[in-house]
Amino acid sequence: MSSRILDISFFRNTWEFLIVFLTAVVTVYLPLKFALGEVVTFFTWLEVALTLVFLADLIWLTIQYQNEEAATYHGTVPGRPFYLQPWFILNLLAAIPFVFFAPFGFWAFRLFKLARASKILENWRLLNLQFSNRLALLYLVIVIFIIIHWISCGWMVLHQATGQPTDDVSRYIDALYWSVTTITTVGYGDITPITRLEKIYAISAMLMGLGFYGFLIGNITRLLSKKDPAREHYLDNMEKLAVAVKYRSLPPGLQRRIHSFYSYKWRKRLGFDEADFLDGLPYSLKMEVALHFKKDILEKIPMFSLAGQEFIESIALHLKPAVFTPGDHIFRAGEIGEEMYFIIQGKIKVVTPDGAAVLSRLSDGDCFGEVALFHNKPRTATVIADDYCDLYALSKGAFKQVTAQYPGFAQKIESIALEREKNQPGEQ
Numbered sequence: 001m002s003s004r005i006l007d008i009s010f011f012r013n014t015w016e017f018l019i020v021f022l023t024a025v026v027t028v029y030l031p032l033k034f035a036l037g038e039v040v041t042f043f044t045w046l047e048v049a050l051t052l053v054f055l056a057d058l059i060w061l062t063i064q065y066q067n068e069e070a071a072t073y074h075g076t077v078p079g080r081p082f083y084l085q086p087w088f089i090l091n092l093l094a095a096i097p098f099v100f101f102a103p104f105g106f107w108a109f110r111l112f113k114l115a116r117a118s119k120i121l122e123n124w125r126l127l128n129l130q131f132s133n134r135l136a137l138l139y140l141v142i143v144i145f146i147i148i149h150w151i152s153c154g155w156m157v158l159h160q161a162t163g164q165p166t167d168d169v170s171r172y173i174d175a176l177y178w179s180v181t182t183i184t185t186v187g188y189g190d191i192t193p194i195t196r197l198e199k200i201y202a203i204s205a206m207l208m209g210l211g212f213y214g215f216l217i218g219n220i221t222r223l224l225s226k227k228d229p230a231r232e233h234y235l236d237n238m239e240k241l242a243v244a245v246k247y248r249s250l251p252p253g254l255q256r257r258i259h260s261f262y263s264y265k266w267r268k269r270l271g272f273d274e275a276d277f278l279d280g281l282p283y284s285l286k287m288e289v290a291l292h293f294k295k296d297i298l299e300k301i302p303m304f305s306l307a308g309q310e311f312i313e314s315i316a317l318h319l320k321p322a323v324f325t326p327g328d329h330i331f332r333a334g335e336i337g338e339e340m341y342f343i344i345q346g347k348i349k350v351v352t353p354d355g356a357a358v359l360s361r362l363s364d365g366d367c368f369g370e371v372a373l374f375h376n377k378p379r380t381a382t383v384i385a386d387d388y389c390d391l392y393a394l395s396k397g398a399f400k401q402v403t404a405q406y407p408g409f410a411q412k413i414e415s416i417a418l419e420r421e422k423n424q425p426g427e428q
Contacts, residue, residue, distance in 0.1 A: 016120045019057055022050060023117035026110045027146050031153035034107070035175075036168055047099050054095035054113065061091060061116075090115055140219050147212070151179040151205055158198050159191075183209035238262065261325045264388050290316040294392065298342075311406050318398035324385040331369065333382045339393045340369040346389030350381050361386070 029046065065082050082088055094113040098106035125135045152175040159178075165171050178191045182205045193202040241258055244250055250258075281289060291298075294316045319342070324330055330341065333353035343366050350359045350368065359381055362368055368383060 015057075015060065018053065019113070020117045020120055022053055023113045024142075026050065026113060028149060030107060030110055031150050032172075035153035035156040035172075037157075047097055050110065051095060051097040054091065057116070058088070058091045058095050061087065087116075137220070140216070144212075144216065147208075148176070148179050148183065151183065151208075152176045154201065155179060155205075158195070158201050159193070160195070179205065182206060183212055185209050185213065257325060257327075261323065264323065264325065288313075290319075294319055308406075311402070314402045314405070315394070315399075318402065319392040319394055322391045322393045324389040324391065326385055326387055328385045328389075330383040330385060330389075330391075331379050333379050335379045336376065337369055337371065337379055337396075339395050340367060340399075342367045342392040342394070344390040344392060346391070347386040348383055348389060349386050350383050353380075353382060355382065 025046070062082060065085070065088075090112040093109040094111075094116075096109065098109060121135075121139055125132055125139070128135065152172065155175040155178055156171055159175070165174060174191060181188055182202065185206070193199040238259075241255070241262070245255060291313050298312055298316060322341070324346075330348065331337070343362060343364055345364055347361065347363045348368070349361050351357065352359060369379075371377065
């Protein structure tokens with residue numbers, strides 16, 4: 001079943017990529033064909049291929065609609081049959097080969113396929129949110145090049161100055177040069193409009209250039225202003241460190257440790273606030289997301305191997321991330337335990353109160369300090385980070401809140417913790 005779903009997904013992605021590619025070809029070649037004013041054999045074969053593929057795409061969209069998959073993606077008008085839906089009409093007009101029997105104005109119906117391609121591109125961006133800003137910037141650059149190409153083709157049709165090149169490549173390069181300099185408002189005046197129609201076209205291009213310039217700057221500013229939470233957290237703490245050094249003269253060694261700590265959090269993207277993200281979700285989604293964030297570590301914890309799914313989901317909501325750098329004391333002997341810890345990544349050592357002997361070493365997937373969840377007893381050992389350590393901390397209050405709903409399981413965990421205390425007394 002899973003392989004079938006994978007095959008369907010692969011086919012869908014491949015097909016959509018083909019539609020986007022052919023639509024891009026249409027946006028380039030159709031205005032160019034009009035500007036050149038000639039029929040090329042390659043274009044004829046391309047039109048046949050476009051007709052076949054676009055008709056197949058129309059059939060594909062209709063099948064999706066009948067299966068109620070396209071209703072939310074393409075947008076529908078309630079109460080209308082599928083052949084009167086806007087998406088069907090636009091894609092049908094784009095598939096008809098008007099180039100073989102109708103004037104140029106009808107050829108432009110091929111460009112209706114841009115609506116379908118834009119929906120596909122937007123869907124790709126939403127499915128790849130980690131690259132959302134980069135894809136948005138890429139789409140913006142593509143739109144800019146298409147607009148410049150269209151204006152260049154229009155100038156090739158209108159501009160009839162004497163002494164201009166006769167070969168098509170040189171004519172297009174000159175038109176492209178004129179459109180870029182005009183739209184970017186840095187026109188040099190070496191190619192100037194002569195006829196009344198050319199001047200009107202040039203004025204329109206200049207006005208478009210003003211809007212284009214503002215649109216470009218506005219979109220780039222918007223994309224760049226979207227903050228990476230981890231990076232913003234890092235820069236904010238670096239500024240605070242600079243102020244602390246300036247007014248409180250922190251020792252160089254302590255400065256390096258603070259800088260190392262925040263640099264590590266930035267590299268690991270631990271500045272992302274899970275709690276803030278989860279607070280905006282409904283309870284059911286909050287449970288599911290929290291479990292997804294922490295399921296790998298929860299599956300490795302022996303004391304949770306007997307737990308049911310509901311208990312693990314409840315515990316997952318209360319696990320708080322904690323980061324320690326090499327040499328940090330996670331807790332010291334004699335402190336009253338209020339939390340237990342789960343190691344996501346890193347290595348720690350458990351030492352005697354005087355630090356003379358190492359009682360044990362723990363690494364990824366291990367937990368420690370669990371006796372603190374059941375007894376108000378001081379720690380019997382000191383725990384030190386041997387490496388950069390990413391941990392999850394579970395407070396006594398949160399644990400009691402969850403286990404109040406599952407008293408039988410709380411007793412099981414307590415018995416496991418007490419047994420471990422007898423065998424490894426140095427990990428309270």
